[in-house]
Amino acid sequence: MAEGGRALRTPQRVAAVTRLLPEKEAEYRELHVAVWPGVLEALKRANISNYSIFLRDGYLFSYLEYSGDDYQADYARMAAEETFQEWWKLTDPCQGPLPTADNERWAPAEEVFHLD
Amino acid sequence: MAEGGRALRTPQRVAAVTRLLPEKEAEYRELHVAVWPGVLEALKRANISNYSIFLRDGYLFSYLEYSGDDYQADYARMAAEETFQEWWKLTDPCQGPLPTADNERWAPAEEVFHLD
Numbered sequence: 001m002a003e004g005g006r007a008l009r010t011p012q013r014v015a016a017v018t019r020l021l022p023e024k025e026a027e028y029r030e031l032h033v034a035v036w037p038g039v040l041e042a043l044k045r046a047n048i049s050n051y052s053i054f055l056r057d058g059y060l061f062s063y064l065e066y067s068g069d070d071y072q073a074d075y076a077r078m079a080a081e082e083t084f085q086e087w088w089k090l091t092d093p094c095q096g097p098l099p100t101a102d103n104e105r106w107a108p109a110e111e112v113f114h115l116d
Numbered sequence: 117m118a119e120g121g122r123a124l125r126t127p128q129r130v131a132a133v134t135r136l137l138p139e140k141e142a143e144y145r146e147l148h149v150a151v152w153p154g155v156l157e158a159l160k161r162a163n164i165s166n167y168s169i170f171l172r173d174g175y176l177f178s179y180l181e182y183s184g185d186d187y188q189a190d191y192a193r194m195a196a197e198e199t200f201q202e203w204w205k206l207t208d209p210c211q212g213p214l215p216t217a218d219n220e221r222w223a224p225a226e227e228v229f230h231l232d
Binding site: 013015016017028029032035040043044048049050051052053054055056057059060061063098100107108109110111112113114115116 | 129131132133144145148149151156159160164165166167168169170171172173175176177179214216223224225226227228229230231232
C-alpha cells in the first residue's frame with residue numbers, strides 16, 4: 001500500500017486475556033503504574049498505541065491498536081529486546097496462563113462486534 | 117470546559133465483562149454481525165465510539181470510548197430507548213452475568229495500565 005494511504009487505514013485491534021495471580025496483584029499494579037520508559041518506547045516502535053490493560057475478577061484483558069504492516073514481525077522484534085526480556089522477568093511470575101492458552105503469555109480473544 | 121477544548125480531551129475508556137452462554141453463542145454471533153442500525157445510531161448519539169466486543173472461553177469483553185461529559189446520563193438515555201429495549205430482549209438471554217456482577221448486564225473492569 002502506498003505510504004500516503006497508511007494514515008487512512010483503520011488500525012488492527014488486538015485483544016487478549018490472561019490471569020493475574022491473586023498473591024501478585026499488588027506487585028503487578030505497582031509495576032503498571034510506573035512502566036519502564038524503555039518498555040513504552042519499545043511498544044511505540046512496534047507500532048502499538050492506545051494500549052490498555054483491564055482487570056476484573058483475577059482476569060486481565062488487554063486491548064491495543066496496531067498501525068504497522070506486520071504485527072507478528074513487529075511483536076517478535078519487540079519481544080527480542082533486552083528491555084522487554086527484563087520486564088517480563090518481573091511480570092511473568094504475576095500472570096498465570098489461561099487453562100486454554102496455547103503456550104501464550106496472553107491468549108488471543110476474537111472480535112465479534114465493532115463500531116467505529 | 118470550553119467547547120474548543122473538547123476535541124483535545126482524551127476519551128473516557130470503558131471496559132466490561134460478561135459471560136456468553138455456550139448454547140447461545142451462534143445466536144449471539146449472528147446478532148452481532150448485523151447489529152440493528154437503530155442500535156448503532158443510538159450508541160453514536162450516546163457519544164460512544166470505537167466500541168468492540170471480544171470473545172474468549174465463553175467470556176465477552178467490551179471496550180469502548182466515550183467522548184461526552186456524563187457517561188451515566190448518556191447511557192441511561194440510550195438504555196431507555198425502545199430500540200435498545202427490543203435489542204436487549206434478544207441479547208440478554210444469550211448472556212449470563214458474572215458470578216460477581218452487581219446486578220449489571222456488563223460488569224465493569226478496572227484499567228490498570230494505559231499507553232496512548
